Amino acid sequence: MRTVKFGIIGCGLMGREFASAAARWCHLSDIDVKPEIVAVCDTSDKILKWYTDNFQSIKQVTSDYKQLLANADVEAVYIAVPHNLHAELYCAAIKAGKHLLGEKPFGIDKPANDTIMDCIKKHPNVFVRCSSESLFFPAMQKIGKMLENNAFGHILEVNSGFLHSSDLDFTKPINWKRMLKLNGEYGCMGDLGMHACHMPFRAGWLPKNVSAILSKIVKERPDGKGGMAPCETWDNATLFCLTEDTSSKVQFPMTIKTQRIAPGNKNTWYFEVLGTKASARWSSKQINTVEILEYTGGEQAWQVIDMGHEMAYKSITGGIFEAGFSDSILQMWAAFLYEIHHGKPISKFAGCVTPDEAALSHKLFTAALKSEKEKSTVCL
Numbered sequence: 001m002r003t004v005k006f007g008i009i010g011c012g013l014m015g016r017e018f019a020s021a022a023a024r025w026c027h028l029s030d031i032d033v034k035p036e037i038v039a040v041c042d043t044s045d046k047i048l049k050w051y052t053d054n055f056q057s058i059k060q061v062t063s064d065y066k067q068l069l070a071n072a073d074v075e076a077v078y079i080a081v082p083h084n085l086h087a088e089l090y091c092a093a094i095k096a097g098k099h100l101l102g103e104k105p106f107g108i109d110k111p112a113n114d115t116i117m118d119c120i121k122k123h124p125n126v127f128v129r130c131s132s133e134s135l136f137f138p139a140m141q142k143i144g145k146m147l148e149n150n151a152f153g154h155i156l157e158v159n160s161g162f163l164h165s166s167d168l169d170f171t172k173p174i175n176w177k178r179m180l181k182l183n184g185e186y187g188c189m190g191d192l193g194m195h196a197c198h199m200p201f202r203a204g205w206l207p208k209n210v211s212a213i214l215s216k217i218v219k220e221r222p223d224g225k226g227g228m229a230p231c232e233t234w235d236n237a238t239l240f241c242l243t244e245d246t247s248s249k250v251q252f253p254m255t256i257k258t259q260r261i262a263p264g265n266k267n268t269w270y271f272e273v274l275g276t277k278a279s280a281r282w283s284s285k286q287i288n289t290v291e292i293l294e295y296t297g298g299e300q301a302w303q304v305i306d307m308g309h310e311m312a313y314k315s316i317t318g319g320i321f322e323a324g325f326s327d328s329i330l331q332m333w334a335a336f337l338y339e340i341h342h343g344k345p346i347s348k349f350a351g352c353v354t355p356d357e358a359a360l361s362h363k364l365f366t367a368a369l370k371s372e373k374e375k376s377t378v379c380l
């Protein structure tokens with residue numbers, strides 16, 4: 001078993017998810033590489049206590065990411081910080097020779113992403129991936145296998161999205177994800193979009209153009225100090241894309257929806273592909289259920305299939321038991337470590353977002369901003 005020693009930079013919500021996944025690595029039954037968290041870095045000391053209380057393996061605790069990157073014991077880093085810091089911290093990690101799983105959107109905007117991409121090109125020996133756990137739910141894995149087997153025939157339409165609803169509460173105080181300078185002009189697309197693009201991009205479906213409808217719904221929110229702060233970012237985005245399947249050259253409509261104000265959707269991933277031979281759809285609202293329609297003539301009937309625990313990276317959980325968010329996070333981390341060790345993911349649809357896929361999302365979101373501004377369809 002190879003051990004990869006990790007540092008975490010940015011120990012908030014997502015930093016803890018990784019640490020917790022590392023703590024239950026024994027849940028994976030058939031993997032020959034594991035992470036060990038040896039260093040943590042956050043500018044807020046309070047947040048670090050949970051780590052030092054729970055992980056005896058941690059030898060370095062710092063508020064300065066440069067110190068963590070100078071630690072020769074650290075082989076790889078997970079960086080989960082606000083978007084305005086992605087370019088600076090990701091490039092520093094890559095230049096320090098640390099393998100990197102960086103959080104989406106992988107740069108606050110396209111120029112920041114271009115900087116990260118240039119840095120990756122100059123350091124080909126560093127393994128770099130972007131985070132998105134959306135592909136690792138069993139239903140998405142099943143749809144991925146169907147795609148590998150060309151089960152859908154001629155693709156007619158694809159709909160992919162990620163929906164939140166807590167911002168429907170207009171009294172919810174503002175946080176950095178609603179601020180232009182920390183979250184970026186993409187707004188909800190930067191925050192939620194990579195998750196919705198992961199499967200289509202991995203399938204080789206490339207948007208040729210985009211017509212975007214972006215909505216700013218909430219103009220200001222409580223600032224948490226008794227006053228009000230302006231809400232500057234896009235709340236909801238619907239992107240209509242003419243999309244091409246790179247292998248068959250078939251073109252079809254694809255809709256990518258990212259919304260922070262989608263009533264009733266606490267945290268809903270969904271994906272639907274309609275084809276001439278088969279169609280499939282899944283929503284994390286019915287996390288265990290995938291619907292499939294196979295057409296060979298005759299009646300067109302949707303089958304409802306219970307997925308159970310059919311994971312890309314085998315685990316100790318019995319096959320009949322349903323999966324959840326933290327399982328998808330564990331699977332994403334298994335994919336990252338497996339690929340560091342073996343040079344490729346266990347299968348096409350069981351790999352983390354590549355830098356090229358993240359760069360494509362920036363091309364799409366930047367074109368969507370232009371489309372909104374010019375009220376036109378923009379070519380990519």
Ligand SMILES: NC(=O)c1ccc[n+]([C@@H]2O[C@H](COP(=O)([O-])OP(=O)(O)OC[C@H]3O[C@@H](n4cnc5c(N)ncnc54)[C@H](O)[C@@H]3O)[C@@H](O)[C@H]2O)c1
Pocket residue numbers: 009010011012013014015041042043044047063065079080081082083085103104105131132133190191
């Ligand atoms: N994959 C997912 O499902 C998912 C979910 C939520 C957020 N994210 C992404 O994760 C990243 C972080 O989001 P979060 O929700 O964990 O945010 P968060 O606010 O909970 O955590 C960010 C942490 O970064 C720390 N930080 C800020 N500046 C720092 C610096 N210079 N050095 C070290 N630490 C610093 C903050 O103190 C904070 O603890 C973002 O890119 C976000 O888009 C991904």
